[in-house]
Amino acid sequence: MEISSQHFQVSDVRGRILDVLDLESPGGQRILVVIGKGGVGKTTTSILLSLVASTRFKTLIMSIDPAMHLAEYLGLGDAMGRFVHVKGNLWAYQLDLDRSVRDLAESYTMHVRDLLPSLKVLNLDDVIDIMKNVPGLEEEVYLRTVREATMRDFEVVVVDTPPTGVTLRVLTLPRLYNLWLGKLIELRERIVALRYMIARTLYGEREVRDRALDKLYKLKDHYSTLEKIFTSPTHTSYILVSNPEPLPYTEMAKAMDYIARNLNQKPKLLVMNKVSLAPSTSIHHLGGDIMRVFCSLQFPKMVIREAPKPPSTLSDIESLLDYVDLSFCEESLPRL
Amino acid sequence: MAEGALRRFLGNIVSFIRAQVEGFKEGSVSAIRLEHNELEAAFLNMILGPLVGVVTGVPPIISLELLAELGDEVRYLESRAFRGEDVIGDLFSTLSSE
Numbered sequence: 001m002e003i004s005s006q007h008f009q010v011s012d013v014r015g016r017i018l019d020v021l022d023l024e025s026p027g028g029q030r031i032l033v034v035i036g037k038g039g040v041g042k043t044t045t046s047i048l049l050s051l052v053a054s055t056r057f058k059t060l061i062m063s064i065d066p067a068m069h070l071a072e073y074l075g076l077g078d079a080m081g082r083f084v085h086v087k088g089n090l091w092a093y094q095l096d097l098d099r100s101v102r103d104l105a106e107s108y109t110m111h112v113r114d115l116l117p118s119l120k121v122l123n124l125d126d127v128i129d130i131m132k133n134v135p136g137l138e139e140e141v142y143l144r145t146v147r148e149a150t151m152r153d154f155e156v157v158v159v160d161t162p163p164t165g166v167t168l169r170v171l172t173l174p175r176l177y178n179l180w181l182g183k184l185i186e187l188r189e190r191i192v193a194l195r196y197m198i199a200r201t202l203y204g205e206r207e208v209r210d211r212a213l214d215k216l217y218k219l220k221d222h223y224s225t226l227e228k229i230f231t232s233p234t235h236t237s238y239i240l241v242s243n244p245e246p247l248p249y250t251e252m253a254k255a256m257d258y259i260a261r262n263l264n265q266k267p268k269l270l271v272m273n274k275v276s277l278a279p280s281t282s283i284h285h286l287g288g289d290i291m292r293v294f295c296s297l298q299f300p301k302m303v304i305r306e307a308p309k310p311p312s313t314l315s316d317i318e319s320l321l322d323y324v325d326l327s328f329c330e331e332s333l334p335r336l
Numbered sequence: 337m338a339e340g341a342l343r344r345f346l347g348n349i350v351s352f353i354r355a356q357v358e359g360f361k362e363g364s365v366s367a368i369r370l371e372h373n374e375l376e377a378a379f380l381n382m383i384l385g386p387l388v389g390v391v392t393g394v395p396p397i398i399s400l401e402l403l404a405e406l407g408d409e410v411r412y413l414e415s416r417a418f419r420g421e422d423v424i425g426d427l428f429s430t431l432s433s434e
Contacts (some may be wrong), residue, residue, distance in 0.1 A: 022369060053358055062398055108401075111403070111404035112403050114407060115403065115404070115410055115411075131400065134387075134396045134397065135394050135395075135396055136396055136397040140397045176396060177395055180393070180398060184382070184398070187378070187382075188379060191356060191376055194368050194369075194371055194375065197368050198365045198368055198369055201361050201365050202361055211406075211411070215401065215402055216402070
């Protein structure tokens with residue numbers, strides 16, 4: 001009887017989490033971006049949410065965190081950089097950042113190899129040697145990886161991200177790139193128009209094609225799609241994770257402010273992980289004011305109590321559902 | 337005889353008018369060509385700059401994406417730099433020579 005009661009509670013928690021995440025709302029594929037300071041339990045939370053989502057939707061848990069904890073939890077080993085079936089409706093993808101950055105740098109090198117003699121004359125041949133260290137290359141890999149996931153037939157994609165600073169920069173890069181692409185397109189269109197005028201005046205009717213302009217349009221399309229994805233509440237939701245400690249909480253607050261200002265988004269769910277709730281625990285032991293401030297935030301909240309042993313496998317994480325509390329702020333906190 | 341002279345005369349007039357038209361066309365595009373070349377040089381400067389440490393603001397990743405599509409322009413810049421016609425090409429050679 002006790003077991004069935006526990007099962008009832010767990011399935012109830014699953015249902016409540018699904019309600020909070022609101023994955024049924026229109027907009028096609030849903031992306032959950034899990035953000036937090038290094039070590040707060042982003043991967044654990046991401047897997048937990050993926051497991052819940054996969055009870056109803058075809059779900060991908062994707063980690064672009066270079067720490068590669070997802071690979072360890074799921075024992076992906078050599079399967080990094082591939083879409084791997086985990087169980088039921090759940091699939092996983094662990095980005096191998098080093099390899100992807102190297103591959104991207106090599107692809108750029110291949111593209112400009114024909115230009116090498118000219119680049120040498122212009123003393124630009126060093127560009128090829130330093131390509132893999134060019135600023136923005138890692139971020140481009142993150143963006144491409146997320147874009148690839150959005151083009152697949154997953155109904156829910158949960159993205160486990162690198163530490164907060166990198167993630168927030170990546171999320172706003174498409175907008176920055178679009179600003180520059182808009183300016184470059186304007187300039188290039190003027191160049192092509194002048195080229196057309198010259199060709200038409202001297203040689204009569206003529207079609208002027210410009211590969212650079214075509215490429216600029218293509219890039220604009222790519223980054224506009226990403227910008228729309230990241231800023232659309234019907235497509236992407238942000239889950240912020242913290243521990244009841246000052247630095248992780250400060251980072252959560254900053255991330256909340258950043259996504260509000262730059263992505264015009266509110267967090268879908270705030271997660272406080274590793275909350276110790278031993279019988280003798282007082283509000284002071286819980287991190288004092290942090291929990292009170294956390295509970296005062298006007299967003300859905302989820303507390304994950306500290307388990308007796310840290311999770312190290314998929315089933316450990318699944319069993320964390322027993323430690324999830326969605327009513328902590330309304331029920332447990334007032335009693336402390 | 338008179339007819340042949342008339343034909344030559346008319347032919348010369350036609351050639352003269354054609355030459356005038358061509359000259360007019362060349363003249364009319366020279367200003368456009370100048371603007372085109374300067375804008376092209378400015379564009380290349382913006383794109384290639386970030387790759388050699390010249391801060392133009394353009395994200396380097398966009399420069400890398402575009403570089404492969406600018407083969408003709410880069411070769412043209414190279415030839416202008418060789419002929420000493422282009423200060424921007426020279427600037428690049430100077431900036432990267434250390």
